[in-house]
Amino acid sequence: MKTIIPYLLVLFAAILWGTTGTAQTFLPQTAQPLTIGASRLAIGGFSLLIIMLIMKKISFVTWPWKLTIIAAICMALFQPLFFTSVRVTGIAIGTVVAIGSAPIFSGLIEWLFLKLKPSRAWIMATALSVIGCALLFLNKDALTVNPVGVTLSLFAGFVFAIYTIVSKFLLAKVEAIPAVAMTFSISAFMLMPFLFIFDSSWVVEPKNIGTILYLGIMTTSAAYILYLFGLKKVPSSSAVTLSLGEPLTAAVLSVVIVGEVLSPISWLGVILLLGGIIVLTFSGRKRTKQFE
Numbered sequence: 001m002k003t004i005i006p007y008l009l010v011l012f013a014a015i016l017w018g019t020t021g022t023a024q025t026f027l028p029q030t031a032q033p034l035t036i037g038a039s040r041l042a043i044g045g046f047s048l049l050i051i052m053l054i055m056k057k058i059s060f061v062t063w064p065w066k067l068t069i070i071a072a073i074c075m076a077l078f079q080p081l082f083f084t085s086v087r088v089t090g091i092a093i094g095t096v097v098a099i100g101s102a103p104i105f106s107g108l109i110e111w112l113f114l115k116l117k118p119s120r121a122w123i124m125a126t127a128l129s130v131i132g133c134a135l136l137f138l139n140k141d142a143l144t145v146n147p148v149g150v151t152l153s154l155f156a157g158f159v160f161a162i163y164t165i166v167s168k169f170l171l172a173k174v175e176a177i178p179a180v181a182m183t184f185s186i187s188a189f190m191l192m193p194f195l196f197i198f199d200s201s202w203v204v205e206p207k208n209i210g211t212i213l214y215l216g217i218m219t220t221s222a223a224y225i226l227y228l229f230g231l232k233k234v235p236s237s238s239a240v241t242l243s244l245g246e247p248l249t250a251a252v253l254s255v256v257i258v259g260e261v262l263s264p265i266s267w268l269g270v271i272l273l274l275g276g277i278i279v280l281t282f283s284g285r286k287r288t289k290q291f292e
Helices: 004-018 020-024 033-054 065-089 091-113 120-137 147-170 176-191 193-197 206-231 236-242 245-258 264-281
Strands: none
Touching: 004 020, 004 206, 004 236, 004 245, 004 264, 020 206, 020 245, 033 065, 033 176, 033 193, 033 206, 065 091, 065 147, 065 176, 091 120, 091 147, 091 236, 091 245, 120 236, 120 245, 120 264, 147 176, 147 206, 147 236, 176 193, 176 206, 206 236, 236 264, 245 264
């Protein structure tokens, strides 16, 4: 059971991420995704940073700045890359390419550079999950395959994979909560210009405060804390594959809360996604190599 718990923590993080789309439906349609992303990171990062500083959990002198800045750059880049790709090539293609490519990139990087050979369980789970993700999103009436959009989506998947791998090294030096606080605070500073480029007046409107706090605290701070706690014991490639629980959660919520209707092919995608996650979670996959 102890082996499964870290996998479940990563999965719970993905479930929280999966509530993001539904939560955003309660925000004004005029709210720019990049503004939402910047607000989420600012609320999640700065609130944790203040708490960690009060508790004296962060030492700026001994802090591993290089790893933190790399992780922060990846998280900051993911927001504009993903949202721009979705705008250029559509939600379906953008989501599948970005989310589906991330575990593949992560597995390849671990294999080629960290000499961690993928297990059969990971290969099977990743294949099931990526195919399921494709079936879930790609059976729409109108699909636009834009080379620029697909390229941006691939870069989004790549930087998320890099974020996960770098965070694995970071966790060998600092605790998970301070790591989230520092990484997301730096990312928020990087994305601050978007709050001035686009209209952000909606952020302080009373009817939107609850939603933006939920996005900042639950889908950002809490979700990434769970993700990093799980990442301590879960290989990076497995963690990224488990993050495919995000589109699975989003699909289920779209049916239950938003009232969308999924086609039989989409439901097959849901089943394959769920199957891949179950295979990986209960495979008991272990790695003995330690990250220094």
